[in-house]
Amino acid sequence: MQTGVRSEAMADLGEQAISKVAEVGLASQLDEADNLDVEVQTDPLKLMTGQVEAVSVKGEGLVMQQDLRIEEMQLQTGNISINPLSVAFGSIELTRPTEAETQVVLTEADINRAFNSDFIRSKLTNLHIQVEGQAATVDSQQVEFGLPGNGKVALSTTVKLHDSDQTRQVAFTAVPKVAADGQSVALEAIEYSDGQELSPELTEALRQEAAELLNLRNFELSGMSLRLQRLDVQPGKLVLQASALIEKFPSET
Numbered sequence: 001m002q003t004g005v006r007s008e009a010m011a012d013l014g015e016q017a018i019s020k021v022a023e024v025g026l027a028s029q030l031d032e033a034d035n036l037d038v039e040v041q042t043d044p045l046k047l048m049t050g051q052v053e054a055v056s057v058k059g060e061g062l063v064m065q066q067d068l069r070i071e072e073m074q075l076q077t078g079n080i081s082i083n084p085l086s087v088a089f090g091s092i093e094l095t096r097p098t099e100a101e102t103q104v105v106l107t108e109a110d111i112n113r114a115f116n117s118d119f120i121r122s123k124l125t126n127l128h129i130q131v132e133g134q135a136a137t138v139d140s141q142q143v144e145f146g147l148p149g150n151g152k153v154a155l156s157t158t159v160k161l162h163d164s165d166q167t168r169q170v171a172f173t174a175v176p177k178v179a180a181d182g183q184s185v186a187l188e189a190i191e192y193s194d195g196q197e198l199s200p201e202l203t204e205a206l207r208q209e210a211a212e213l214l215n216l217r218n219f220e221l222s223g224m225s226l227r228l229q230r231l232d233v234q235p236g237k238l239v240l241q242a243s244a245l246i247e248k249f250p251s252e253t
Contacts, residue, residue: 014047015040025250029221034061052080067117072105091251100244107237108147114213115143129201137162149235182227185214223248
């Protein structure tokens with residue numbers, strides 16, 4: 001009985017140690033995190049040989065690259081192999097790559113925030129495009145990104161024409177699909193609101209920025225690569241499901 005209690009206590013300590021190191025390593029890769037929780041499942045005998053049965057990561061309110069905020073993130077691994085001594089030195093050293101499944105939830109507000117970040121807005125100013133057959137330089141001002149349902153996204157923006165100081169409205173809906181490279185989201189089947197098609201080049205610029213924002217590389221942590229498997233467009237939120245290959249676990253150092 002005492003041996004069983006001792007083994008269980010060792011397992012708990014091992015799980016807690018790995019969980020804490022993992023949390024610290026993941027947090028070091030983020031600008032902000034409202035909540036981050038790592039759960040490790042193992043037993044003392046397997047842990048002594050570097051075998052961990054599963055790792056589960058759940059996060060809320062994570063702010064990553066390009067000021068992109070994630071409402072929810074879940075990651076689940078199967079068996080992983082680690083150097084057990086590495087935990088004592090504050091890191092998790094994988095002895096071989098491990099596979100995982102991950103899910104990312106983005107809200108309409110999250111994506112709007114990113115579209116109107118300084119990084120993206122700087123790329124939508126001083127655009128040289130054709131407007132009604134004439135060369136023009138324009139600035140795209142406030143961008144509104146919507147998730148109205150029906151499997152579609154909606155984009156609208158006010159455009160200021162430099163030469164005339166006029167402003168025009170551009171608005172369209174599109175169907176997001178997994179891009180052929182498995183890394184990003186492509187906007188297809190574009191439909192303009194009545195009279196709000198200003199320039200195909202401006203539409204393409206907005207499509208490119210949407211694809212850049214929703215590129216999986218923005219959600220990758222150090223040592224991890226993602227491949228988009230499924231896209232679920234719901235009213236008010238976008239759910240990305242991807243497979244992950246983890247070659248190195250994030251560490252604080």
